[in-house]
Amino acid sequence: MAGETIITIVGNLTRDPELRTLNNGSVVVNFTIAASERRFNRDTNQWEDGDTLFLNCSAWDSQHAPLASNIANSLAKGMTVIAQGRLTQRTYETENHDKRTVVELRVDQIGPSLRRATAQVTRQQNSNAGQFGGFGQPAGYTGGSAANTAGTGVTDPFATSGDPWGVGGFGSGGTDTGEPEF
Known part of the structure; x- marks a missing residue:
């Protein structure tokens, strides 16, 4: 679709991915990535964290790729991940009939960061x-x-x-x- 905003984010999972099966049989996983800017403070000669972005994410299983299931089986709270996907905007209504809008990342690709970790990848048939x-x-x-x-x-x-x-x-x-x- 034209005009999509595709981004890549590197950050830590704030909780274990939550896998759910919807009434229609669709499988989705939800998780949050926290990404902080690190910068070197020359006055104190130390690294400091900047503001943190908490980005809610979702991924879906498809007929050809069990992405949601793979995420739930492979990733856990605290892991540093690299995720790429499309920013989406969703509007919903609260119990008090207030309309709310949230921005989420619909993940197309994700994996662990290997900067400070190792991973054993198993290709699925x-x-x-x-x-x-x-x-x-x-x-x-x-x-x-x-x-x-x-x-x-x-x-x-x-x-x-x-x-x-x-x-x-x-x-x-x-x-x-x-x-x-x-």
Whole structure:
């Protein structure tokens, strides 16, 4: 849709994501991200927090991507996240018949910040992914090296022997190769 305001926010989750299933069967998750500006005060020689923005967010499961469920299963209060989505405005009426308007972030993409943390990502298999597996790969491609597809009857068309990116650990042998991490 034209004129949408797309933003990216980096901040901490203020509470555990709350997953709900609506009467119509739709699945939504709600959470709040708190983002603060940090600046260096040269007078005190210390870092200081600026004003904090608390942004209410929502994400929905779709037929092709269980985003809301993935958020609820992967993220928790206190985690630093990077979220991208569309600002939306919603108007509602209170019990006293007062009209209120709120601005929320409808999240399209989200993940943990790896600046001060690590994450173990598990790619979900999607039977509705279509011709390219939902991730730009040919149908049937399961990722990794040929060793990862052993016994599945699927051959990795992109695997090469000794592929350092297709196996765990460092390099192809699982030991430190002396190459710097990046």
